[in-house]
Amino acid sequence: MSTCKSISPPSYDLASIRSALQKYLHEELIPLEQRLGLGYEDRFSKELIRSVWRRCRELGFYGIHLPVALGGQGLSYADLCRLKDDVAASGAILFPHVLGDWGGPSRIGSLVKHATPDQVERFVTPVIQGEMGICFAMTEPHSGSDAASIRTRAVRDGDAFVVTGHKHFISASTFADVAITLCVTDPHAGAKGISAIFVPLDAPGVRLEYDCVPMSGQYVDADILMEDVRVPATNLIGAEGEGFRIAMDRISVNRVLHCPTMIGLARQALHHSIAYAHHREQFGGPISRFQAIQHMIADMATALYACEQMVLATAAKADRGEDVRTEASMCKLFVSERCFEIADKAVQIHGNVGVTRQHPVEFIFRRLRMYRIVTGTSEIQRNTVAKGILSPAETV
Numbered sequence: 001m002s003t004c005k006s007i008s009p010p011s012y013d014l015a016s017i018r019s020a021l022q023k024y025l026h027e028e029l030i031p032l033e034q035r036l037g038l039g040y041e042d043r044f045s046k047e048l049i050r051s052v053w054r055r056c057r058e059l060g061f062y063g064i065h066l067p068v069a070l071g072g073q074g075l076s077y078a079d080l081c082r083l084k085d086d087v088a089a090s091g092a093i094l095f096p097h098v099l100g101d102w103g104g105p106s107r108i109g110s111l112v113k114h115a116t117p118d119q120v121e122r123f124v125t126p127v128i129q130g131e132m133g134i135c136f137a138m139t140e141p142h143s144g145s146d147a148a149s150i151r152t153r154a155v156r157d158g159d160a161f162v163v164t165g166h167k168h169f170i171s172a173s174t175f176a177d178v179a180i181t182l183c184v185t186d187p188h189a190g191a192k193g194i195s196a197i198f199v200p201l202d203a204p205g206v207r208l209e210y211d212c213v214p215m216s217g218q219y220v221d222a223d224i225l226m227e228d229v230r231v232p233a234t235n236l237i238g239a240e241g242e243g244f245r246i247a248m249d250r251i252s253v254n255r256v257l258h259c260p261t262m263i264g265l266a267r268q269a270l271h272h273s274i275a276y277a278h279h280r281e282q283f284g285g286p287i288s289r290f291q292a293i294q295h296m297i298a299d300m301a302t303a304l305y306a307c308e309q310m311v312l313a314t315a316a317k318a319d320r321g322e323d324v325r326t327e328a329s330m331c332k333l334f335v336s337e338r339c340f341e342i343a344d345k346a347v348q349i350h351g352n353v354g355v356t357r358q359h360p361v362e363f364i365f366r367r368l369r370m371y372r373i374v375t376g377t378s379e380i381q382r383n384t385v386a387k388g389i390l391s392p393a394e395t396v
């Protein structure tokens, strides 16, 4: 089973998909959110989240990037980036659920290549169909950027692994059913002693702790504590000791695929800023007539354009099957830093309105700040870029 992208002409019509997506977002999802009175920082029930997954699955958006054989439309990475930008820019609160980013098929990514037929049946297919949620658990309290220093242990015991450890700040764990968990299976082999294992979150010995609410205020992340959790040995993904490499393969393209979400949020902030600048009057007219405001908007739009083009070019390179490890880190670094600056300018243009809790630009500012840390900090991206340039043979 492969998620490799084809460079032959697409068998789908992107313009029709984008217009159907806009229709769903603006005529169905956002009105539903308004009817329910949803706020960014509410705790959403599993039922509500699953109903969005199922509806998006029916409409063909959920997991749309997957190959046709898996129920998707085999979207190229570049076209997926366009859709991700569209959903993030829409203003919908539940936008990360539409294409399956949070807890859905996007979490599986290239891991699907390593899944056995049994794992496809028990985990991959239910996730693709929106019946099961999944999260990716690598980080631990003492192990962040130095990901190979994890201590969660998986010890083989007959036909099972016994897993004990503490995973920290795991996105989508609050509504997921299973975690792709990175565990040490050979403590003497460094990164080559790390394996990836499906750990069901309802298994005896698993507990979630919710003491890491991020600055965005959203209830999406939790810690996963595992004590003597027995999972069948058939839950091992790939071979023993391949987990770290599998995770790093996934992370490289994922770094690119996080970018359109940041760009969409920054685009939303720019649109709010343009509208506000036209509408807000000071000193006898709209603030849009001040050159200071015009220059901020010009800088925001210029940065956005650079981010968008850089990401599309890298996604197209990944679609051609080329190595994008260095470019993926360049994108993650540049886009997260620039989009945060765009959000900062949006807050500035909005004055006191921009620092008011729950205003969209205030929320976007907090949300975009986190992206300079999530999926590898800016410093780690710089390390990867420098290594790719100075010693390319060593780039892992």
Ligand SMILES: Cc1cc2nc3c(=O)[nH]c(=O)nc-3n(C[C@H](O)[C@H](O)[C@H](O)COP(=O)(O)OP(=O)(O)OC[C@H]3O[C@@H](n4cnc5c(N)ncnc54)[C@H](O)[C@@H]3O)c2cc1C
Pocket (backbone or CB within 6 Å): 135, 136, 137, 138, 139, 143, 144, 145, 146, 168, 169, 170, 171, 172, 214, 221, 370, 373, 374, 375, 376, 377, 378, 379, 380, 383
């Ligand atoms: C909202 C959110 C969601 C997350 N979701 C997930 C998830 O789903 N799954 C998961 O596994 N993890 C997740 N994480 C964890 C995330 O991947 C880590 O926070 C990130 O990798 C950084 O690790 P750290 O926070 O421990 O920082 P540290 O590694 O402790 O870094 C602290 C500081 O030191 C710097 N630093 C560290 N090493 C170096 C170095 N070699 N060179 C230069 N500077 C360095 C860092 O850049 C940073 O500035 C999430 C985090 C957040 C905030």
